[in-house]
Amino acid sequence: MSVIGSLIFVGVEISQNTQAVRGATHQSVSDQISEYYLAIASDERLANLMSLALRDEINRADLTRADQLSVDLVIVTGIRRVENIYLQFKNGILGEDAFNRIGYGSYRGNYARSTWDDWKNEFDKDFTIFFETSRDNSNN
Numbered sequence: 001m002s003v004i005g006s007l008i009f010v011g012v013e014i015s016q017n018t019q020a021v022r023g024a025t026h027q028s029v030s031d032q033i034s035e036y037y038l039a040i041a042s043d044e045r046l047a048n049l050m051s052l053a054l055r056d057e058i059n060r061a062d063l064t065r066a067d068q069l070s071v072d073l074v075i076v077t078g079i080r081r082v083e084n085i086y087l088q089f090k091n092g093i094l095g096e097d098a099f100n101r102i103g104y105g106s107y108r109g110n111y112a113r114s115t116w117d118d119w120k121n122e123f124d125k126d127f128t129i130f131f132e133t134s135r136d137n138s139n140n
Contacts, residue, residue, distance in 0.1 A: 025093050032081055046070055053111040060114050075115045076122075078106065082134075083127050104138040107131075 040046050045067075052058040053071050060068050082102055088094040106112060120128050 021093060025088055032084070036077060036081065040074060046074065050074055054106055054109060056109045056111055058111065060111060071111070072115045072119065075107070075112050076119050079116065079119075079123070079131065082107075082131060083123060086127055086130055099134065099138075102134075102138075104135045107135050 040050055049058075049063070049067055049071050053075075060072075063071065085094060085098050085102065089096065089098055107116065116131075123131070
């Protein structure tokens with residue numbers, strides 16, 4: 001009886017720990033995106049550049065090298081956030097619902113696609129396939 005009771009106790013503890021880890025991971029993802037948005041919003045130059053890029057009102061070739069790098073790094077940082085969620089999902093920490101709040105629309109524009117084409121070799125091949133498929137087939 002005591003062995004069965006101990007196993008039940010351990011099972012409950014593992015379940016609670018798993019839920020706590022998932023909750024902390026969701027919070028961490030939310031914190032990351034908040035910091036990401038705040039960094040863009042608090043820099044007028046970067047906010048203007050991102051606004052133009054997200055609306056496809058500029059091309060990468062039209063920017064100075066410094067401005068192009070700034071916008072590229074913002075986009076790549078956002079994609080790294082998606083990669084983090086993907087890895088957490090792949091490791092069983094996050095569920096599929098974690099992908100519902102990514103906002104793939106910001107990665108579908110011509111500017112973002114051009115940035116992705118230049119930077120995608122910096123990412124794992126499995127993630128590259130996942131990202132392109134999700135970006136192109138997602139409704140969000």
